[in-house]
Amino acid sequence: MGSVRIGMIGTGGIARNRHLPCFTKNTDCEVVAIADVVQTSLDEVGAQFGINGLYTDYKEMFAKERLDGVVVCTPNKFHAPASIxxxxxxxxxxxxxxxxxxxxxxxxxxxxxEKNHKILTVGFHYRHRAQVKAAKKVIESGELGHIYMVRVNALRRRGIPSWGSFVHKDIQGGGAMIDFGVHTLDSALYLLGNPKPIEVSATLSQHLGTKPNVNPWGQWNYQQFTVEDQVAAFVRFDNGATMLLECSWALNVPETKETISLSGTEAGLDVFPLKINKAQHDMLLSWSPDWMPNENDEPGIGQAADFINAIKTGQPTNCTAAQALQVTDIVDAMYRSAAAGHAISL
Ligand SMILES: NC(=O)c1ccc[n+]([C@@H]2O[C@H](COP(=O)([O-])OP(=O)(O)OC[C@H]3O[C@@H](n4cnc5c(N)ncnc54)[C@H](O)[C@@H]3O)[C@@H](O)[C@H]2O)c1
Incomplete structure (x- = not known):
């Protein structure tokens, strides 16, 4: 197979800032076409990245460009139709x-x-972060023993996206959790080995998003804010593990932080930053790496390489569609639990 022909659907923030810079650097592929419903965005991005195939209808792009792969970068509502x-x-x-x-x-x-025998993978790029890769290696070595407790924090003190359609439930499906919390939730599930979730309990709020407030990311449309600004959840898994998760776009907490903290029968591990804790030699010890490979690499580079490699070789991608669906199943159960006021069995 020669150079892999890539197209992109949606030319907004994530396409411009991650996928196009990363895919255009990958020498095994060529970004030959982009599609967006907004012509001015197409013209701008086409000129910036030297792409000639510009389409306001992605189906026309599919018909004309003989694409091997496409990256779907639209608002969430269009992910399923464009991917299908x-x-x-x-x-x-x-x-x-x-x-x-x-x-x-x-x-x-x-x-x-499955019907078309094609690859479907999802952009959980945290899996390509050096700390997550290192944590996976430590866990696979057995160092932590059986991991039975996981705490996941994706807390922004204030960080409500003010561009695009992020605060509209009908277009995005939800707010802080489906947009931001999904990354650390996915990484935690990946590190746990994707055990089956059996019960989800959650609460959510809209106290800060629905009124004017301080936001370093600019003024969002608080009058049309129909999503959650905060979620707290408790998830049980069939292997006996428990997850406590907190996520916010806006919450009165002293600091913004993202953490995944895993506790096993033999040792514990925090992912951001990486730190291992253990009882050994009659002491409670903690240690952190002085160096790890590719610590500051842009994870989108690894993500693009993973997709291109799967297209070229037929090897599975790092994130399977079934694993991505598990995240969607859990987030959906969180929303249903919050609405119902009780736990949801899966
Ligand atoms: N992985 C990450 O960390 C990360 C970060 C930001 C955004 N995202 C995801 O990327 C997606 C896009 O986010 P964004 O910040 O780039 O949003 P955005 O609003 O900046 O860009 C979306 C683009 O899609 C275009 N679009 C809308 N409907 C379309 C259609 N039917 N066909 C073609 N183009 C269409 C819009 O015109 C716009 O240019 C969202 O799903 C978001 O969750 C992921």
Whole structure:
């Protein structure tokens, strides 16, 4: 196979700032076309990255460009339809996170991938961060023993996206959790080995997002804020593990922080920054790496290489569609639990 022909659907923030810089640096592929419903965005991005194939209709792009792979970078509502259309056109898909608005859409995407024998992967790029890769290695060595307790924090003191359609439930499916919390949730599940979730309990709030407030990311449309600004959740897994998760776009806490803290029968491990803790030699010890490979690499580089490699070799991608669906299943159960006021069994 020669150079892999890549197209992109949606030319907003994530396409411009991560996927286009990363895919255009990958020498095994060529970004030959982009599609967006906004012509001015197409013109701008086409000129910036030297891409000639510009389309306001992605189906026309599929018909004309003989694409091997497409990266779906639209608002969440269009992830499923654009991915399914691409898969049905025989094109491999890397879809931005979250996979879909809900599990029904996610399952339809997987069915389309299976029917067409094409790759479907999801942009959980934290898996390509050096700390997550190192943590996976430590866990696979057995050093932590059985991991039975995980604490996940994705807390922004103030960080409500003020651009695009992030605060609209009908377009995004939710707020802080489906947008931001999904990354650390996915990484935690990946590090746990994706055990089956059996029960989810959650509460959520909209106290800060629905009124004017301080926000370093600019003024969002608080009058049309129909999503959650904060979530707290408790998840049980079939292997006996428990997850406590807190996520916010805006919350009155002293600091913004992202952490994944795993506690096993033999040792514990925190991921951001990486730190191992253990009882040994009659002492409680903690240690951190003085150096780790590729610590400051842009994770989108590894993500692009993973997708291109899967297209070229047929090897599985680092993030399977089934694993991405597990995130969507859990987030959906969080929303259903918060609405119902009780735990949801899965
Ligand atoms: N992995 C990450 O950390 C990360 C970060 C930011 C955004 N994202 C995800 O990327 C996606 C896009 O986010 P963004 O910040 O780039 O949003 P954005 O609003 O900046 O860009 C979205 C683009 O999609 C275009 N678009 C809308 N409907 C379309 C359609 N039907 N066909 C073609 N183009 C269409 C819009 O015109 C716009 O240019 C979201 O799903 C978001 O969750 C992921």
């Amino acid at each position: 259309d691409a898969l049905n056109a025989g094109i491999n898909v890397l879809c931005e996170k979250p996979m879909a608005l809900d599990p029904t859409e996610g399952r339809a995407m997987i069915a389309a991938a």
